[in-house]
Amino acid sequence: MGETTESRLRVAVIVGSTRDGRFGPVVAGWLLGRIAEREDMTVDLVDLAETPLPTVFPSFGGAPAEGTAELLARVSPRLEAADAFVIVTPEYNHSFPAPLKNAIDWHNQQWHAKPVGFVSYGGLSGGLRAVEQLRVVLAELHAVTLRNTVSFHNYGDKFDSDGNATDPAADGAVKSMLDQLAWWAHALRDAKRVRPYTA
Numbered sequence: 001m002g003e004t005t006e007s008r009l010r011v012a013v014i015v016g017s018t019r020d021g022r023f024g025p026v027v028a029g030w031l032l033g034r035i036a037e038r039e040d041m042t043v044d045l046v047d048l049a050e051t052p053l054p055t056v057f058p059s060f061g062g063a064p065a066e067g068t069a070e071l072l073a074r075v076s077p078r079l080e081a082a083d084a085f086v087i088v089t090p091e092y093n094h095s096f097p098a099p100l101k102n103a104i105d106w107h108n109q110q111w112h113a114k115p116v117g118f119v120s121y122g123g124l125s126g127g128l129r130a131v132e133q134l135r136v137v138l139a140e141l142h143a144v145t146l147r148n149t150v151s152f153h154n155y156g157d158k159f160d161s162d163g164n165a166t167d168p169a170a171d172g173a174v175k176s177m178l179d180q181l182a183w184w185a186h187a188l189r190d191a192k193r194v195r196p197y198t199a
Contacts, residue, residue, distance in 0.1 A: 009041045009185045012082035016089040016100030018049040023155060027121050028088045029163050031150075034174045040182055044078050048099045051075050053106050072106060079110035084117070084185035085143075086177075089130050091122035096130035104137060111141040113197040115184035117177045119150040121158075126151035142199050144184055148177045 013031060017024040028045065035043045051074045058064045079085075089096045104111075116138055120127025128151050135145045150173045152158045152165075160166055191197075 008039075009083045009182060009189075010044065010081055011035060011041050011084050011086060011181070011185075012044045012046050012078055013086045013088060014100070014103070015045070015047045015049070016087060016097050016103075018052070018097065018099045022049070022090075023121060024088055024090065026159055026163050027119060027152065027155070030159065030165055030170075031086065031088060031119055031174065034171065035178065038178065038182075041178070044082065046075060046078055048103055052099070053103055055102055057105070075103065076107060076110065079107055082110075082114065083189050084115045084181050085111075086117040086119060086181065087134065088119045089121075089127055089134065091120065091125060091127040091130040094129045095133050100134075101137070104141070108141060109199070111138060111143040112199055113142055113144070113188050113192060115144045115146060115181050115188065117146045117149070117181045119152075119174070119177075121152040121155035123154060126153035126155075142197070144188065146177060146180050146184065148173070148180050150174050150177055 013028060015024045015028045025047070032043055032045065035041050053071055053075060054065060054068050056065060087100070089100060118131045118134065120131050122130070128149070131149055131151070138145055150170065158165060158167055165171070
């Protein structure tokens with residue numbers, strides 16, 4: 001028996017790359033298809049190319065620039081509503097994209113006591129060095145990052161023309177990661193209902 005809409009976990013999938021010709025939407029599309037097969041999750045795709053955020057932060061205690069609130073309103077409530085996150089990221093110079101760091105830094109309590117999974121892609125490393133740096137950043141924001149990840153090494157030949165992953169191991173890897181995400185999301189959501197999390 002499937003879960004009710006109210007009990008399903010709300011998963012925000014964040015596409016971290018915004019560059020021209022990016023491959024991120026292909027990877028994200030495959031991931032969304034895998035999540036759609038589950039009865040315990042609903043998904044919200046947060047594509048940072050479609051929801052750009054300001055890159056100039058206000059001074060401490062200062063007022064944000066005009067238009068900042070409107071841009072944040074397209075993203076912040078969606079992150080707040082999420083029970084869990086999956087970040088789709090490439091690797092740029094052994095790290096993750098600047099727009100992704102910017103989106104993380106504009107938020108704080110939205111990350112608190114929530115699990116984060118990763119789907120990365122890149123060359124020989126498969127984006128894993130970007131994921132390792134994301135773990136450090138998200139720990140500072142009281143998020144819980146999952147050990148199991150999904151990574152596509154030399155990603156250009158890992159998907160067919162319809163956006164399907166060609167490596168049979170990919171489906172097993174994403175199922176394992178999403179199962180862990182669900183466990184942590186339920187555990188943390190239930191715990192916060194009993195005792196609110198304080199950072």
